[in-house]
Amino acid sequence: MGVSMDTARTWVERWERQQRRYAVDREERFTVIADVVEHVTAGRPRPLLLDLGCGPGSLAARLVRRLPGAEVVAADMDPLLLELGRTHHADAARYVDTVIGEDGWTADLGLRRPLDAAVSTTALHYLDPATLLDTYRSLAALLRPGGVLVNGDHFPPESAPCSALTARVGRRRAERTGTHADEDWTSWWREAARDPELADLFAERERRRPAGGGGGTEALSVRRHTELLHTAGFGHVTTVWQFGDSCVLAAVKNQ
Numbered sequence: 001m002g003v004s005m006d007t008a009r010t011w012v013e014r015w016e017r018q019q020r021r022y023a024v025d026r027e028e029r030f031t032v033i034a035d036v037v038e039h040v041t042a043g044r045p046r047p048l049l050l051d052l053g054c055g056p057g058s059l060a061a062r063l064v065r066r067l068p069g070a071e072v073v074a075a076d077m078d079p080l081l082l083e084l085g086r087t088h089h090a091d092a093a094r095y096v097d098t099v100i101g102e103d104g105w106t107a108d109l110g111l112r113r114p115l116d117a118a119v120s121t122t123a124l125h126y127l128d129p130a131t132l133l134d135t136y137r138s139l140a141a142l143l144r145p146g147g148v149l150v151n152g153d154h155f156p157p158e159s160a161p162c163s164a165l166t167a168r169v170g171r172r173r174a175e176r177t178g179t180h181a182d183e184d185w186t187s188w189w190r191e192a193a194r195d196p197e198l199a200d201l202f203a204e205r206e207r208r209r210p211a212g213g214g215g216g217t218e219a220l221s222v223r224r225h226t227e228l229l230h231t232a233g234f235g236h237v238t239t240v241w242q243f244g245d246s247c248v249l250a251a252v253k254n255q
C-alpha cells in the first residue's frame with residue numbers, strides 16, 4: 001500500500017496549505033512549540049519526543065530540523081496520512097499506527113525510555129473530555145520529571161462574547177495573510193480520493209471507520225484543559241502563545 005515520492009510530496013504540500021486555513025499563524029505556532037521543546041531539552045544529547053495525531057508528519061519534520069539530535073515517535077490512527085508521512089518525511093520520525101486513548105495505545109508506541117516532550121497540533125480536540133483526561137494521565141506517566149506536554153490547538157473561550165472576539169481576530173488575520181482562500185478540508189479529502197495511487201489507502205481508511213462515525217470534536221477552553229492537566233498530575237500549566245483562539249499550551253511535569 002505504499003505511495004511514490006512524487007505523490008506523497010504533492011499531497012503533503014497540499015495538506016500544508018489546507019491546514020494553514022484552520023490554524024491561525026500555523027508556522028509561527030510550530031516555531032513556538034519548537035522553542036519550548038528546545039528549552040526543556042537543552043543539554044540532552046538525544047531527546048525523545050512524541051508527536052500525538054501527527055498526520056503526515058508536519059510537526060515532526062519541523063522539530064527534527066530545529067533539533068537534529070532528537071528522536072521523534074509520531075502517532076496517528078489514519079493509515080493514509082501515516083503513509084504520506086512515512087514517504088515524504090521518512091527521516092523525521094518513527095511512525096506508529098495507533099488510536100490515542102484506546103486500550104494499549106501507549107504500549108503500541110514501543111518507547112524504551114521516558115519522554116522528554118510530548119507535542120501535538122490541531123489533534124487533541126478530537127478527544128472527548130474523559131479520553132483526554134486518560135490521555136493526559138498516560139502522558140504524565142510517560143514523561144520524565146521536568147518533561148513537557150506542548151499542545152497547539154483551538155481553545156475557544158467559554159464565554160460567548162469572548163469566543164466571538166477570538167474567532168473574529170483569527171478570521172481577520174487569515175484574511176490579511178490570504179490563508180482563508182487556501183483549499184479547505186473537504187476539498188483536500190475529495191481530491192485525494194480521486195488519486196488512483198491512494199485508492200488502497202482510502203479503502204483501508206474506510207474499513208477502519210467506526211460504526212456511527214467515531215468520536216466528537218469538542219474544542220475545550222484553556223481553563224478546562226488546565227483543570228484536566230492538573231488532575232492528571234501536571235503541576236505547572238501555562239499558555240505560551242495565542243492568536244485568536246489558536247493557542248499553545250505547555251504543561252510541565254513536576255521534578
Ligand SMILES: C[S@@+](CC[C@H](N)C(=O)[O-])C[C@H]1O[C@@H](n2cnc3c(N)ncnc32)[C@H](O)[C@@H]1O
Nearest residue numbers: 053054055058076077078099100121122123126
Ligand atoms: C487536523 S489533523 C492535524 C495533523 C497534524 N498534527 C498537523 O498539524 O498537520 C488531526 C490528526 O489527528 C489524528 N487523530 C485524531 N484523533 C486521533 C486519535 N484518537 N488517535 C490517533 N490520531 C488521531 C487524525 O487522524 C489527524 O491526522
